[in-house]
Amino acid sequence: MEAFTTHTGRAVPLRRGNVDTDQIIPAHWLKKVTRDGFEDGLFEAWRKDPEFVLNRPERQGATVLVAGPDFGTGSSREHAVWALQNYGFKAVVSSRFADIFRGNSLKNGLLTVVLPQETVDALWRLTEADPAAEVTVDLVARQVRAGGITADFDLDENARWRLLEGLDDIGLTLRHEADIDAFEARRPPYKPSTTPATAQS
Amino acid sequence: MGRTLAEKVWDDHVVRRAEGEPDLLFIDLHLLHEVTSPQAFDGLRKAGRGVRRLDLTIATEDHNTPTLDIDKPIADPVSRTQLETLRKNCAEFGVRLHPLGDVEQGVVHVVGPQLGLTQPGTTVVCGDSHTSTHGAFGALAFGIGTSQVEHVLATQTLPLAPFRTMAVTVEGELPEGVTAKDLILAVIARIGTGGGQGYVIEYRGPAVEKLSMEARMTVCNMSIEAGARAGMIAPDETTFAYLKDRPHAPRGEDWDAAVAYWRTLRTDDDAVFDHEVVVDASELSPFVTWGTNPGQGAPLASAVPDPASYADPSDRLAAENALDYMGLTVGQALRDIRVDTVFVGSCTNGRIEDLRAAAAVLQGRHVADGVRMLVVPGSVRVSLQAVSEGLDKVFTAAGAEWRHAGCSMCLGMNPDQLAPGERSASTSNRNFEGRQGKGGRTHLVSPQVAAATAVLGTLASPSDLPDASAVPTAVGV
Numbered sequence: 226m227e228a229f230t231t232h233t234g235r236a237v238p239l240r241r242g243n244v245d246t247d248q249i250i251p252a253h254w255l256k257k258v259t260r261d262g263f264e265d266g267l268f269e270a271w272r273k274d275p276e277f278v279l280n281r282p283e284r285q286g287a288t289v290l291v292a293g294p295d296f297g298t299g300s301s302r303e304h305a306v307w308a309l310q311n312y313g314f315k316a317v318v319s320s321r322f323a324d325i326f327r328g329n330s331l332k333n334g335l336l337t338v339v340l341p342q343e344t345v346d347a348l349w350r351l352t353e354a355d356p357a358a359e360v361t362v363d364l365v366a367r368q369v370r371a372g373g374i375t376a377d378f379d380l381d382e383n384a385r386w387r388l389l390e391g392l393d394d395i396g397l398t399l400r401h402e403a404d405i406d407a408f409e410a411r412r413p414p415y416k417p418s419t420t421p422a423t424a425q426s
Numbered sequence: 427m428g429r430t431l432a433e434k435v436w437d438d439h440v441v442r443r444a445e446g447e448p449d450l451l452f453i454d455l456h457l458l459h460e461v462t463s464p465q466a467f468d469g470l471r472k473a474g475r476g477v478r479r480l481d482l483t484i485a486t487e488d489h490n491t492p493t494l495d496i497d498k499p500i501a502d503p504v505s506r507t508q509l510e511t512l513r514k515n516c517a518e519f520g521v522r523l524h525p526l527g528d529v530e531q532g533v534v535h536v537v538g539p540q541l542g543l544t545q546p547g548t549t550v551v552c553g554d555s556h557t558s559t560h561g562a563f564g565a566l567a568f569g570i571g572t573s574q575v576e577h578v579l580a581t582q583t584l585p586l587a588p589f590r591t592m593a594v595t596v597e598g599e600l601p602e603g604v605t606a607k608d609l610i611l612a613v614i615a616r617i618g619t620g621g622g623q624g625y626v627i628e629y630r631g632p633a634v635e636k637l638s639m640e641a642r643m644t645v646c647n648m649s650i651e652a653g654a655r656a657g658m659i660a661p662d663e664t665t666f667a668y669l670k671d672r673p674h675a676p677r678g679e680d681w682d683a684a685v686a687y688w689r690t691l692r693t694d695d696d697a698v699f700d701h702e703v704v705v706d707a708s709e710l711s712p713f714v715t716w717g718t719n720p721g722q723g724a725p726l727a728s729a730v731p732d733p734a735s736y737a738d739p740s741d742r743l744a745a746e747n748a749l750d751y752m753g754l755t756v757g758q759a760l761r762d763i764r765v766d767t768v769f770v771g772s773c774t775n776g777r778i779e780d781l782r783a784a785a786a787v788l789q790g791r792h793v794a795d796g797v798r799m800l801v802v803p804g805s806v807r808v809s810l811q812a813v814s815e816g817l818d819k820v821f822t823a824a825g826a827e828w829r830h831a832g833c834s835m836c837l838g839m840n841p842d843q844l845a846p847g848e849r850s851a852s853t854s855n856r857n858f859e860g861r862q863g864k865g866g867r868t869h870l871v872s873p874q875v876a877a878a879t880a881v882l883g884t885l886a887s888p889s890d891l892p893d894a895s896a897v898p899t900a901v902g903v
């Protein structure tokens with residue numbers, strides 16, 4: 226997982242609440258066999274409308290999504306996070322995220338920032354008035370800064386540390402590789418192995 | 427204080443324990459199939475990681491494989507891509523794979539045990555909820571998500587929060603003609619599809635001890651349908667006899683050491699379960715489902731229940747919706763329900779004993795007019811064994827279709843599906859809406875009930891057949 230310390234980029238103001246994972250990435254995309262290539266499925270239904278904010282030329286290349294409350298509800302599909310990341314988003318701001326979505330996002334290195342709705346409203350106004358306005362999401366200082374807005378946010382210490390260090394669960398486990406080695410060394414010889422019987426002798 | 431079987435197996439696999447963190451558990455066996463592994467391999471590739479223990483990893487193709495014309499290219503592009511991706515990934519990372527056409531190919535939960543890879547006291551995972559099947563050997567076996575598949579591939583471990591333990595004790599003896607499938611369907615109907623949430627269930631008691639290994643797998647397989655994380659049965663002489671001389675079973679001194687360890691894998695007398703359920707086996711009878719979740723079942727001899735009889739409003743609503751979807755009326759005798767299709771197969775009931783049981787009922791009889799019966803062995807090995815016993819001939823002579831091994835109509839990812847409105851009696855494990863094909867209606871049954879239903883065209887047990895006394899207990903052995 227890529228480490229997240231601080232990120233500055235233009236924003237996409239998404240004035241919608243209760244965006245569920247089916248809207249983020251529809252079910253028929255789940256047949257794919259990769260974690261890549263979900264960008265075209267992101268908000269697929271809405272993107273058919275040329276006026277949808279993501280389709281606007283001034284939003285191309287934006288990396289911070291500023292969404293309404295209850296973002297990421299519904300099915301637990303990890304594909305929703307992958308789709309946002311594939312599209313290029315590094316952080317999502319909302320006043321409330323669904324639990325599983327938030328867990329999945331932090332596991333995958335997509336920073337989900339919870340800010341009060343008034344701050345989200347202020348970010349919407351700012352970035353709608355000036356599409357070139359940049360938003361900084363600073364995980365070190367736990368702060369979002371944009372135009373005249375400065376807002377602190379909370380994130381539990383363990384999740385923050387993992388993001389700052391760029392540690393996914395696997396990376397974390399591998400920090401204890403010596404423990405795994407030691408366990409393997411004391412595993413009894415009668416334990417099963419999938420090595421074909423012919424190759425064993 | 428004593429420990430339960432599940433706790434002993436857990437404790438024996440703790441790689442690292444730290445305050446405020448989940449235990450890191452070592453995984454003895456990782457099974458892979460084509461549906462839930464692609465993104466995991468992709469993740470490894472992106473991170474530049476390999477598979478830590480190729481010698482504890484094995485893959486097979488099952489969900490998407492056709493059961494007809496297996497030598498022809500697979501028509502559905504999505505299925506074909508999933509299989510091709512698994513082949514590419516296994517070749518690239520060096521994982522042992524049993525592809526379509528291989529003699530060890532089959533449903534992942536049939537393949538592991540028959541190779542002797544599933545052993546008592548091991549931890550077994552697979553990106554598949556029916557991994558609980560392997561608990562029949564006294565293994566701690568559970569389904570995992572794709573991120574966890576990647577985690578196990580890379581580290582051979584998983585950080586896991588502890589389970590709670592539940593005992594399902596089956597007292598007495600199963601009456602003649604009542605099977606492991608009837609038992610587990612009755613247990614799920616009793617505790618509900620959420621009753622096992624957060625628990626590892628240990629099935630115990632005299633009726634469980636008497637079950638064959640294959641019957642035990644049927645029971646543990648469906649633990650997940652009660653919401654449980656896993657199901658387990660303590661290993662005993664039946665387990666050891668099943669494993670002896672299997673391709674991957676320990677040999678010589680290793681065998682002796684293994685058996686000595688396996689004998690310690692019993693719940694201590696003074697161990698305490700978090701929850702206990704007692705079932706009287708002698709009260710059980712052939713059991714079928716009438717609804718759209720595995721907990722909506724009833725004895726075959728009964729009738730479609732009245733949703734109004736449920737005290738819980740959400741149960742009532744679920745029953746109403748189920749009857750609507752299933753096209754059934756309150757009070758209708760379950761024996762009057764007519765089916766179009768009978769499916770014998772899946773990781774629940776696709777092993778040799780299941781095929782023997784179905785064939786015994788079909789011998790000298792014929793599938794009813796207008797009924798299609800599919801017999802899909804759980805693995806190629808099961809298929810070969812059945813052929814060597816002449817069971818395939820019994821099925822085809824009775825008018826059933828004898829197919830190639832795979833998951834098949836259990837979930838209809840391949841072309842074996844129900845048409846909208848069609849009704850099946852199925853030996854599989856899920857009767858969810860659309861599980862066997864869009865609009866399809868599924869009644870979960872045992873292999874014996876499946877075969878008798880095929881003969882009469884309506885839900886039936888072998889004892890309902892006109893010349894019932896002529897039913898032998900097995901054929902060809």
Ligand code: SF4
Pocket residue numbers: 488489533534535554556772773774832833836837854855
């Ligand atoms: S047979 Fe059915 S339940 Fe078993 S692994 Fe295949 S699809 Fe899943």
